[in-house]
Amino acid sequence: METYKFDKSMELFKKATTLIPSGIYGHESPAILVPGSFPYYAERGQGSHYWDIDGNEFIDYICAYGPMVLGYNHPKVEAAVSEQSKKGNCFNHPGPVMVELAEKLVNLVSGMDWSVFAKNGSDVTSWSIQVAREHTGRSKVLMVSGAYHGAHAWCTPGHAGLIAEDRSNVHLFTWNDESSFHQQIEKYRGEIAAVIMTPYHHPAFGDSIMPADGWWQTIQKTCNEEEIVLIVDDVRAGFRLDPRGSHVYFGFEPDLVCFCKAIGNTHPLSACMGKDKFKNDASKVFLTGSYWNSSVPMAAACAVLDVMAEENSVKIMMDMGEKLMKGLEDLAKTHGLQVKISGPYSIPFMRFANEDNFLRNQLFCAEVTKRGSFFHPHHNWFLSSAHTEDDINKTLEHADAAYKIVKDEFGS
Ligand SMILES: Cc1ncc(COP(=O)(O)O)c(C=O)c1O
Structure with missing residues (x-):
């Protein structure tokens, strides 16, 4: 599976730092994510997906940190x-x-x-x-x-x-x-x-x-x-x-x-x-x-x-979130990894159970994101009523590849 590049995001961010204090501030600051593994600038959105300025398409599980609830451009x-x-x-x-x-x-x-x-x-x-x-x-x-x-x-x-x-x-x-x-x-x-x-x-x-x-x-x-x-x-x-x-x-x-x-x-x-x-x-x-x-x-x-x-948006978000989180939990087991799921299914969070420094989660979320599903390693995620079963199935494929990388890097 080919993984995404973020060259335009990086380039624009460099320019931004000359014009805007810290370039991008607050919780959206790239400083808190693995450099070069996440998009920095969004171009457009539709439903549960958005595109960054490098043309990469993401299934979005952060939903603009919450404001997107019914899908972009509803x-x-x-x-x-x-x-x-x-x-x-x-x-x-x-x-x-x-x-x-x-x-x-x-x-x-x-x-x-x-x-x-x-x-x-x-x-x-x-x-x-x-x-x-x-x-x-x-x-x-x-x-x-x-x-x-x-x-x-x-x-x-x-x-x-x-x-x-x-x-x-x-x-x-x-x-x-x-x-x-x-x-x-x-x-x-x-x-x-x-x-x-x-x-x-x-x-x-x-x-x-x-x-x-x-x-x-x-x-x-x-x-x-x-x-x-x-x-x-x-x-x-x-x-x-x-x-x-x-x-x-x-x-x-x-x-x-x-x-x-x-x-x-x-x-x-x-x-x-x-x-x-x-x-x-x-x-x-x-x-x-x-x-x-x-x-x-x-x-x-x-x-x-x-x-x-x-x-009945809440039910859709709960159902899709449940499918996602149960799928992630089951997949982790098949890789011999232990994850801890918390929060309601519409606003879930996941981390690796046997560490408290988030290093595995940073690698996992970066590898999932580079394949097309935006996950955040240390902020809860959000579902929207635009997420579909097809989205969740694709994300579980991305997670499968990412779990393998985490296992190779860190062991069980
Ligand atoms: C629980 C809670 N309260 C307050 C706020 C602040 O909202 P805003 O960033 O729109 O000022 C947030 C933002 O994430 C939040 O999650």
């Missing part, structure tokens, strides 16, 4: 986008589509009575904390150690450019560890405005960890008793576990929920939704951005929600 979503684009996108006022979208979301997402919109996940996770502070008159925030809530100063995993005060009101506890949670509750009793958590733990460079039995019930009960606002950051998992919100999937009731990624099927939009009792305080917390009222992404999101309901 006909119904793009029809809604082009209809709205013809009328215009950004005006002195929002378009009526903003009210249409808010109504659809309120009817869909369980327990939520209102919605606001922004562009990125970080916009709404940060804003939701301000709402909690306004509502409670308290300053402190509890979050899970290793959780990602965005790139703003209070939560960025980066270290540069920060001052101690950025984090001085943010305190950590351990996922699924009730005593670590209660310790923080007791230490800061009466000062905690919000507990912000993802619906399950999906750290980079680690296995995804589902909530232990009773975990969410403990969190919710304690937040209710202590009058702390419970915020769910559903930016990554939202609309991939249950269209009514991941809190429905795990059986609990948050106060505020943040969405982004899947909601616009690649069109930039995020949302924060909340219960009625926070609406008044939410209306006091300043919220705006130059493009935040744009109609085109909102028209896209209306179409996304319709398509998801029509085709």
